[in-house]
Amino acid sequence: MRYLTRSIAAALSALAIGLLALQPSGRPATADTQVSAWTGAWSAAPQRPSTGFEPNWAEAGFSGQSVRQTVRVTTGGTTVRIRLSNAYGTSPVTVTAATIARAGTGAAVRAGSVRRLAFGRSRSVSIPARGDVRSDAVAFRTRPLESLTVTLYFAGTTGPATFHSQAYATTYRATGDHTEDATGTVYADRTHSWYYLSGVETAGGPPRRGAVVAFGDSITDGFGSSDDANHRYPDELAARLTALGREQAVLNAGIGGNLVLNDSAWYGERSSARFARDVLDQPGVGTVIVLEGINDLGFSEVDKPTYKPNPQVSADDLIAGYRALIRQAHARHVRVLGATLLPMKGSDHYGRRSEADRERVNDWIRTSGAFDAVADFDRALADPSDPLAIRAAYDSGDHLHPNDAGYRAMAQAIDPDRL
Structure with missing residues (x-):
């Protein structure tokens, strides 16, 4: 009824x-x-x-x-x-x-x-x-x-x-x-x-499923994708859903360089500070995909002026940040899909500490049950011969961000029925 x-x-x-x-x-x-x-x-x-x-x-x-x-x-x-x-x-x-x-x-x-x-x-x-x-x-x-x-x-x-x-x-x-x-x-x-x-918001037409908001950093924003081509992973997901005949919006709430736990003058307010505005206040939202944290772990490996603040962030710190986002979403009856952090070997974010924390975080995303569902981008893009690195065919060239093919593979790794 x-x-x-x-x-x-x-x-x-x-x-x-x-x-x-x-x-x-x-x-x-x-x-x-x-x-x-x-x-x-x-x-x-x-x-x-x-x-x-x-x-x-x-x-x-x-x-x-x-x-x-x-x-x-x-x-x-x-x-x-x-x-x-x-x-x-x-x-x-x-x-x-x-x-x-x-x-x-x-x-x-x-x-x-x-x-x-x-x-x-x-x-x-x-x-x-x-x-x-x-x-x-x-x-x-x-x-x-x-x-x-x-x-x-x-x-x-x-x-x-x-x-x-x-x-x-x-x-x-x-x-x-x-x-x-x-x-x-x-x-x-x-x-x-x-x-x-x-x-841009629309109304009218056939009934639609709840909108999907992709929330994250430069990998959600589309760094490494082709200009004016709409090949960011949320774009590719929207195209996939449309091809399946699903009337469902996909919104991009990524900001390049964004952090889960700290504000940045260049890369926006921390995730918890902007989550309500950029995700929960979107009309019709039903699901959010959270892909963020690689910068929290990786910025401390790099000495660049724009990568400030860059305190040491542990896997436990990041997990606490995820739990805060999940609580915000569930309080508004929004489903949360957790995405594993992509491989980063060879990038400026890679180091012994940051890699160990990335693996701990991904294991928690997969096994904790804290998220309503999981998208395993790590395994979808990993090089079979070296799982700590992005597969060459998916690498934009910096060993951190996917190219157009990589973003398409990310969209394919999401189970539409989990949205």
Whole structure:
């Protein structure tokens, strides 16, 4: 009876959102309408402004400029809205105009697909310091694995911008308001980060399973994958689920260099501090995959300015950190899948101590029963002739991060029925 009730509720919710989608595009529904029916379709974890690994615009921010960003949603719907984050801003930021469209080639969008976005029925919105906003709902049919382009115009000066450093996707910038420009020819400046945009959410369409959030560090973020190709392991998992005919969103909450137990100016707040924001507060979340800890163990093996703080972290310390995440998730009725730490022999993270702790941690993940399920990425990517190292065919070259084939193998190592 409980499952029948849920099915009826889901059908009624989908019908309600479908009716909302019939509204003229000039009269968007309010953002809080049918909140229970929304699900995250794409996400990026916000970070404080920093220089990053390659040039970006976070510290300079924007003034009189349009920023065009392309993302791939992992589930479809009939209605869409975006989420903008000013989590690390010290003052409000005004977005003068915003649009969404179907992505074309490069900075171009498909002709006739541009839709204006509103915020409380206004074209502009002020994102409060350390806060976020969602746009109003707009009728816009999307399909799983479809690429969408969101363009933001800042008429004033933003100051340093909350962003996501390692997008592995091209973002474009132009002077003036070009939110409705379809050709994209004016967008001459490029970077590989996302700015202010932290989520795309959909509603309507068939009932969906609970969203899966991949939570972790650079291996979840996609370091070593091809730019603009969507080959991060969460992308590959989304593609696999879609091929199986499962309507289920997969969201990426990875931050390169992130730590379970310590904050980092470059690599984000520690896992427990950002877990609620980046995972549990996602609409429709049902499962989280936790793959994090290799940096906690490995940073102390490396003497680099960016790898600070780098205290000695033991296997027991890391396990206590995992238990804290599990408690947070279970308190919100979210299932937790634990992922084993990948092989790292030959990398700058590798040492006698860090390797011994990695093996202890992986043994605990496999055998403790603390997680609801396990994804054994370690065994899936290990070199059969040397299990402490990543198989050469899966190695991006630094012996720590997978390449596109490695990320695909990780997605294949996850049992869909455990989601």
